Amino acid sequence: MEKKALLYEGKAKKVYMTDEENKLIVSYKDDATAFNGAKKGVIEAKGIVNNRLSNYFMKMLETKGIPTHFIEELNDRETVVEKVTIIPLEVIVRNFAAGSLSKRLGLEEGTRLNKTVLEYSYKNDELGDPMINDYHIFALDIATKEELDMIEAYAFRINEALTAHLEEVNIELIDFKVEFGKTSKGQIILADEISPDTCRFWDAITNKKLDKDRFRRNLGDVEDAYQEVMNRLLVHDN
Ligand code: 5GP
Numbered sequence: 001m002e003k004k005a006l007l008y009e010g011k012a013k014k015v016y017m018t019d020e021e022n023k024l025i026v027s028y029k030d031d032a033t034a035f036n037g038a039k040k041g042v043i044e045a046k047g048i049v050n051n052r053l054s055n056y057f058m059k060m061l062e063t064k065g066i067p068t069h070f071i072e073e074l075n076d077r078e079t080v081v082e083k084v085t086i087i088p089l090e091v092i093v094r095n096f097a098a099g100s101l102s103k104r105l106g107l108e109e110g111t112r113l114n115k116t117v118l119e120y121s122y123k124n125d126e127l128g129d130p131m132i133n134d135y136h137i138f139a140l141d142i143a144t145k146e147e148l149d150m151i152e153a154y155a156f157r158i159n160e161a162l163t164a165h166l167e168e169v170n171i172e173l174i175d176f177k178v179e180f181g182k183t184s185k186g187q188i189i190l191a192d193e194i195s196p197d198t199c200r201f202w203d204a205i206t207n208k209k210l211d212k213d214r215f216r217r218n219l220g221d222v223e224d225a226y227q228e229v230m231n232r233l234l235v236h237d238n
Pocket of ligand 1: 092099100175176177197199200212
């Protein structure tokens, strides 16, 4: 397979076309942004960790029956994925209060939620990804009721699978964001990435943050935290 023209460059990834119509190559960068691009930086080797970790999680989720865009890891930073039309929703699942939920509801970070919370944000940088609900989603024709039911079911199953898997390496899954896409055949599949950029991972014993909050909040040890998550999972499997 041949890498062709750059299709899109995002904050953390580049996406290339290939000579095969339904396949793209994602290339993970070390660039990091936060607060809708207001804070910029570089996290050394982040692209390598996120590429490998995201593929690791996608492969694990495939074994649990969740369809993903993952096809093949090409090298340290690049992966072949299935081409989809991204559904412009950030699907957020929360097990513990943190981040914007803590702010919005005045809950101390780390408070276990009595019920898993599912939220949607409309993916739109200009608007700052505003939180929306299912009525907005139908009103804006972002997804149909059937599609949203499927997205919701997948999101909860992803949460269960990730939570159980991470528990084995003493990592608490606080919350995460996923995105879904539609294939040329109309199938909804998990797309984008699952990594310390898109999840909150806390050490289950010390509560140390092992995710992008270290960058967002200038907590230091950013590179080490990303590496730590990968090392724990890879050692666990060997
Ligand atoms: P919060 O709404 O508390 O800022 O984020 C909730 C969860 O979703 C966190 O795990 C966070 O990393 C993820 N998340 C929400 N929005 C974004 C986004 O625009 N980019 C990334 N990388 N993660 C996001």
